[in-house]
Amino acid sequence: MQTINPTTDEPIETYDEHDDEALERFVQRSADRFESWSERPITERQALVGGIADVLCENEDDYAALMTREMGKPIEQARAEIEKCSWVCEFYAEHAAQFLQDERIGVHPRAKTKVSYEPLGPLLAVMPWNYPFWQVLRVAAPTLAAGNTVLLSHARNVTGCATTIERVLADAGFPDGAFTTILVDDDSLHDVIADDRVAAATLTGSVRAGRAVAETTGANLKPTVLELGGSDPFVVLDDAPLERACEVGAQARVNNNGQACIAAKRFIVVEDVYEEFRDGFVREMESLTVGDPTDPDTDVGPIARADLLDTLETQVTESLDAGATALTGGERINREGYFFEPTVLEDVPADSPAGCDELFGPVASLFVVEDEDEAIALANDTEFGLGASVWTTDLERGERVAHELEAGAAFVNELVQSHPKLPFGGIKNSGYGRELAADGIREFTNKKTVWVSPADGLDE
Known part of the structure; x- marks a missing residue:
């Protein structure tokens, strides 16, 4: 994998793809980490998500320059992207527990009935190059706060951003395996989607890529969110x-x-x-x-x-x-x-x-x-x-x-934009599912109905 500076047409860096052995190790580590990560109190997970914002703010200029170098984003817009990433992390650090708290629903006076939102497992996130930090963190922040782990497959031309994001989360205190960048080709990627240890997938990209991912997740009956093209x-x-x-x-x-x-x-x-x-x-x-x-x-x-x-x-x-x-x-x-x-x-x-x-x-x-x-x-x-x-x-x-x-x-009377407090996604060939807000954090949870009746049963 080689990154090229689009401003100069000059090579930046070359990266080795992960081989089958490394990929197997990363997937297993993500699955193992899910067991302990999902059991941590949500307040602790929220605090770590908030820590991402701190790391981003401390290194804003470096991360913005990296984006500009790898995909050509004007530097002021790159800085704004890092600031928006900090914002979404702070948002879920504050609101994740509220969005995921149990919902009590009255059904019978002697029964306790509720809906709980429980994490699913490792999530594969297939992300594009055009917003190389924002697209990743608007998925990772709520997903990690919810108790899932994340495997990131980023676009090849922003591999430097992909590996840097992994370091950002490590610097914020996330344990090994909570968030992992994998450098693989498309064939290996579909193997990861089909892997029984991977619970779900999300993709932002082209309609063609979305159809390919949806075909694989559909065959394996896994939940998916797709954010595709637009006109x-x-x-x-x-x-x-x-x-x-x-x-x-x-x-x-x-x-x-x-x-x-x-x-x-x-x-x-x-x-x-x-x-x-x-x-x-x-x-x-x-x-x-x-x-x-x-x-x-x-x-x-x-x-x-x-x-x-x-x-x-x-x-x-x-x-x-x-x-x-x-x-x-x-x-x-x-x-x-x-x-x-x-x-x-x-x-x-x-x-x-x-x-x-x-x-x-x-x-x-x-x-x-x-x-x-x-x-x-x-x-x-x-x-x-x-x-x-x-x-x-x-x-x-x-x-x-x-x-x-x-x-x-x-x-x-406003340009279209994404906002952490509002659900984001499309219809028709622009995809399905929603990111951001309460809807986004709940996409990759088990919306579980829990019914508790007394031992002597319910009165007729």
Whole structure:
């Protein structure tokens, strides 16, 4: 496994994959650790999760620089990611016991009936490169607090982040085997999923990867959470606050170099305000600074890998050949590293890549519609259903439209984002299950019904 700096196209580090013997040792250690870890008082587990936040805060600059070096995230956004990771750890350190406390349910006056939330065992977490710390810790913090252990299989191009996260938890005081990074290929990964000692799996990644994991977990009857791709609509109605919509829209499209599942990708604008929005949005995209992600003034850094840049370029070229027009950008940048111009496409054919596929990079697709009804119909005309936003000065109207948008999350006058206090996940080909909030910590627990009757039975 070799990591490459996407800004310079130069190698960073080479890592050896774990062989079968090492993998067997790690899985067994995780299973053994679960026995003692799940029996520890939840207050102790919470305290250790809170300790992760302390380690992250102490080393924020180092971890942010590592992310920027391995996947090209602008340094200020990398720092913000570490801060958000600290936040989610602090959140579960404070609330895990509350979320997992027994729920008393009255059924009979002489019976004690309740629902308890009990850990399942080792969890396999298959995580992507685009938010290399956040994606891991938003899963690990609640899962560990709940009493499960975690096996992490991270994306190859952020292997340095993967091994560093393991050290973070060790520095926070977690025992060996509570959290383990495994460096394996896809074949070995599916063997781990099928292993009887592994209780469940979660994946954030592509639809293809999600189907593969779901096939294996389904065959082995194991619970799964999948957070997959997105083609989020950004719906601009005829009474939208246009100046702010243009500004936030550009941010929503290019944050993390445009490589986010919940990034706004399809900008659906009612024709009465289309020209004004289009012109303002293009100005915002053209004002972005593209360059070295270690420079705090950079807005957009490189695409994370050479193959991903090739894919994005092909998608844009095919969309242009099909009839789309580039209002700005449209090409890779002729410089060292994997850079693509911030791009705005208009007249996008519905069956072109920019019309129906997920473009993972700073490329926005504009669509003009006649009215609100057509906007909603187009927003929902996609295989994905992760996030959506609608822009209007009429808040009642915005809330009503939000309910009509087919997505796991709908925002009014705000970019789509994840928040520790709110459940996060998608529908349709964007996956199933939820992370974060109370829903997230309960996903990988046994929701057990416990009924206690007196020895002499219940009165009729």
